[in-house]
Amino acid sequence: MNDIKTISEDELLARIKEIIVEYSGQKWALIPLVQKIQNEFGYIPPPSIPLIAGSLGFFPSEVQGVISFYAQLYTTPRGRNVVRVCKGTACHVRGGKTILKLVKQHLQIEEDQTTADMEYTLETVACIGVCALAPNIVIGNQVYGNVNPKKLGQLFKRNGG
Amino acid sequence: MQPVTITLNGREVSGHPEMTILELARESGITIPTICNEPHLTSIGSCRLCLVENEQNGALLASCVTPIVPGMVINTESPRVMEHRRMIVKLMLASHPDSCLVCDKGNRCQLHQIASDLGIGLLELQRIPQTAAIEEVNPFIERDMSKCILCAKCVRACQELVVEGALDYFQRGFIARPATLNNSPLENSECTFCGVCVALCPTGSLMEKKRVYQGTTKNLVNTTCPYCGCGCSISLEVKDNYIVAARPGKVDTENEGTLCVKGSYGFDFIHSPDRLKKPLVKVNGAFQETSWEKALEETAEALNLIKEQYGPDSLAVLGAVKCTNEENYLLQKFARTVLGTNNIDNSSRLYNPATRLGLGTSIGFPGTTNCLEALEQSEVIVAIGTDPAASAPRVNYAIKRAVKLRGAKLILIDPRRTKLSSFAHLWLRPKVGTDLVLLNSMSRLIIDESLLDKEFVTRKTDNFDALPGALEKYSLEYAETLTGIKKEEIHSAARLYALADQAAIIYGTGITQHPGGTASVKALFNLALLTGNIWRNGGGIYALQRDNNGQGACDMGALPDFLPGYQSTEDLQAKKKFEEHWGVSLPANPGLTALEIMEQIKAGKIKGLYIVGENPVLSFPRSDFVTEALSSLDFLAVQDLFLTETARLAGVVLPAASFAEKEGTFTNFEGKTGRIRKAVAPAGECLPDWEIILRLANKMERPLPFSTIQQVMEEIEELVPLYEGYLDSEGKYQNEWGFWKRRSHRWHSLKGFPRFSTAEYTPPEKKINEDYPLTLLTEAVLYHFGTGTRSSRAWRLQQFSPRIFIRINEADAKKLGLSPLDKVRIISPVAELTAAVSITGALPEGIASLPASFPEAPATRLFDINLDTETKTPSLKACNVRIERIDDHE
Secondary structure (H helix, E strand, O other), X not given: OOOHHHOOHHHHHHHXXXXXXXXXXXXXXXXXXXXXXXXXXXXOOOOHHHHHHHHHOOOHHHHHHHHHHOOOOOOOOXXXXXXXXXXXXXXXXXXXXXXXXXXXXXHOOOOOOEOOOOOEEEEEEOXXXXXXXXXXXXXXXEEEOOOOHHHHHHHOHHHOO | OOOEEEEEOOEEEEEOOXXXXXXXXXXXXXXXXXXXXXXXXXXXXXXXOOEEEEOXXXXXXXXXXXXXOOOOEEEOOOHHHHHHHHHHXXXXXXXXXXOHHHOOOHHHOHHHHHHHHOOOOOOOOOOOOOOOXXXXXXXXEEEOHHHOOOOOHHHHXXXXXXXXXXXXXXXXXXXXXXXXXXXXXXXXXXXXXXXXXXXXXXXXXXXXXXXXXXXXXXXXXXXXXOOEOOOOEEEEEEEOOEEEEEEEOOOOOOOOOOOOHHHHHOOHHHHOOOOOOOOEEEEOOEEEEXXXXXXXXXXXXXXXXXXXXXXXXXXXXXXXXXXXXXXXXHHHHHHHHHHOOOOEXXXXXXXXXXXXXXXXXXXXXXXXXXXXXXXXXXXXXXXXOOOHHHHOHHHHHHHHHHHHHHOOEEEEEOOOXXXXXXXXXXXXXXXXXXXXXXXXXXXXXXXXXXXXXXXXXXXXXXXXXXXXXXXXXXXXXXXXXXXXXXXXXXXXXXXXXXXXOOEEEEEOHHHHOOOOHHHHHHHHHHHHHHOOOOOXXXXXXXXXXXXXXXXXXXXXXXXXXXXXXOEEOOOHHHHXXXXXXXXXXXXXXXOOOHHHHHHHHHXXXXXXXEEEOOOHXXXXXXXXXXXXXXXXXXXXXXXXXXXXXXXXXXXXXXXXXXXXXXXXXXXXXXXXXXXXXOOOOOOOOOEOHHHHHHHHHHHOOOOOOOXXXXXXXXXXXXXXXXXXXXXXXXXXXXXXXXXXHHHXXXXXXXXXXXXXOOOOOOOOOOOOOXXXXXEEEEEOXXXXXXXXXXXXXOHHHHHHOOOOEEEEEHHHHHHHOOOOOOXXXXXXXXXXXXXXXXXXXXXXXXXXEXXXXXXXXXXXXXXXXXXXXXOOOEOOOEXXXXXXXXXXXX
């Protein structure tokens, strides 16, 4: 993912326009298009909504409606790494709640927030399907099982946790 | 198509195959409760209240979205259906606030009605009311999203009817709500406050702001909107002689349940404290209230005296684009038989004659050729010289629906960026005043590339041979030089228009108020004729009218050169017909047009003037000249709702009833008549205009033979060619499309084949004066109307749009060192005005625009009197000005 801090809003919108042009006039392409934008920037910048709408032939409010409907689409910047703490039953009985508390302490953010340096975004998930390794957390695409406070400290060392 | 038969509640019923169960049930007299269904909106089945049971398989189906299938066995009230229906309503109530007693929606709340119909009492469910902040800033609409039940009527109305798309669902699940982009307040969104969503909202979620009067109204009066030429049907909510609110007329009306902000929120002027309540006479320069008896006596005496002393042609009458057809008919009859002069004109002179002459000479039919419903079948729509979003909202909705929902292609010809620009397939920006060159070059290209409808041209038209020669010089290169539009763009516009099976043309004051507007209208007509697009559904020419009854006033003969129904005053046969019927001899010469009347007053030829509902001091060019002229009259009488700038100059002012206080008809720009009905008693001692005219005629001892409005209607039906049979056998108005079509076809067939007429471009004589480097365009604004007399007295409109702004281009603003909100002087060769600056990217460099509807700064004042030689229309669209900043210390 690009570091969004390094490009100006004009550059951002210029790049987004390049992406949008490929789908001009094609209503079906709304979701692939916003996914593509999100893949590149980590989120869908709100100023791009009227551009998308104009190009595909929607009203801006309709595009916003679709984006806000899907939990996987975001309109605020996200950290380079998304931290997902599992709150599923197995993780819960194995101390998931404490893990979440510790992650919050380490990163000094609440759920659905992003650290000021744009490094981490914290989310919770209901289950990631590896209950045998509970408690679990996922950082980026990497799953960490059997997490304990000590291990957590190492995982976030870089962040000064 | 084979009808489909199903069993509904044990009874066999049949319908056509595309019907839904709900539609068929309604047709069969079975009521199924529903909240989210609305006949003119797409059915989405979101409220689930219309559930019915399929008895063959036990499925519960939302009847509004389930088509009928042969052999279906449906029960609309089975125990299972009723159980589910009750539970759905209970769930809605559980998340709805408990504020019914204080909710202004009161008994009109559909949720409330359905809950009581289903006998739902106290809820056994845990209540989880949603909370929401109430939006408070704009003066029109209040949104309380805690009462929203997610029926999406507002969302659909916004997207499908008025096509603004300001609203859609935002978020998901329990927190989902209809919202604007970025969830911002309505005033910061695309919302135009048309009020259609408010009219459709089933609960108190969307309400109009601060109703001046609280309480549930039961009395609804169906009438016609008195603002623009669209003539939308409206329904006035009345209680205790007070108009509480206005809603779109019933669904089956022309406007399909839509209105604009003026139609929904512009009627406070009826109850304005400024209304005239009693007749006024001027004694020693000051107005004094008097009785009708005395005021009419004085008027009658003065008019009779002038007539005796100087002859009938020293009198003139100006009326009445805001008054009814019946009143206009009476007024011209009053001028011609009681006063004995053809000096009668109306203020549609300011924008309409180009249409009358241009279309009149071509097809003989002086107005729009098709109805607005047909526009939505167009493949291509050309909109030129008009910003219908401001001047004719219903036309705007129709264009956008055609583009957005039916895939029509819009060719927009306008130097300004308007709200339609984003809907345009092609947007051509000609230099101001060069439309004719563009249109002629399109015609030439259509002929050169053989894109014309040869069969139609040979068999159904006249005078084609004159055209190719006349178009010789309008090559693409020539057009590109003059209009500033690339030739490729002109080429594609011409091809797009010519190759479409149905292509319509819409034009407005941007064509007719320019000098030479008649020629442009003829050129537009040539285009339509070349491609066979006249009368075709989805084709035709739409000539927009500014005023509610501009069309009707002309149809009724409130014109100096036409008797009712466009029968020339010089047509001896027509004259004889009217003379026989009216029992008088009519004046032989055509009379004077509106501006000529002003000139002749100044020249001392006209001594007395009678004005009905017009305000020439503000609406005519050169208000100093008009004021001087009117002040120099021996006698001036004005009939109006308010003491307008013009009425202040009068010797006698007669208080008139508003549209909501009388009966009659308006004719809209399509030529359809809309009924107006009395909703409240007239303010003070006001009388309907027709009654004033009748009483005055009595006082002048030349009584007109009418005592009721019905008798006037009957005479119109008998004598006015376009209005034969506009009353049905029960004396009611006929207004449906079939009738209208028959009528216009009969008219066309009378006049023979439509003719091509050549239209030559004459470049403007005057060179641009370097002292006045900017071109100023006058424009309509959505929130005000006409001269602003009425709209400035509607408090919501006035509060939302209180001041005048001149819009100028960014580059020009930079050159002049202007920032937004700076106060500037706008100086033309004849006058100056002050306004605040608004900087915009919507205008090309060198062009500024100023709305015409603010009484404190009437844009018309900047114009010199510059009459079109053919139509006597003053040029009121573009003039040259310079702009100077007013520094604060001044």
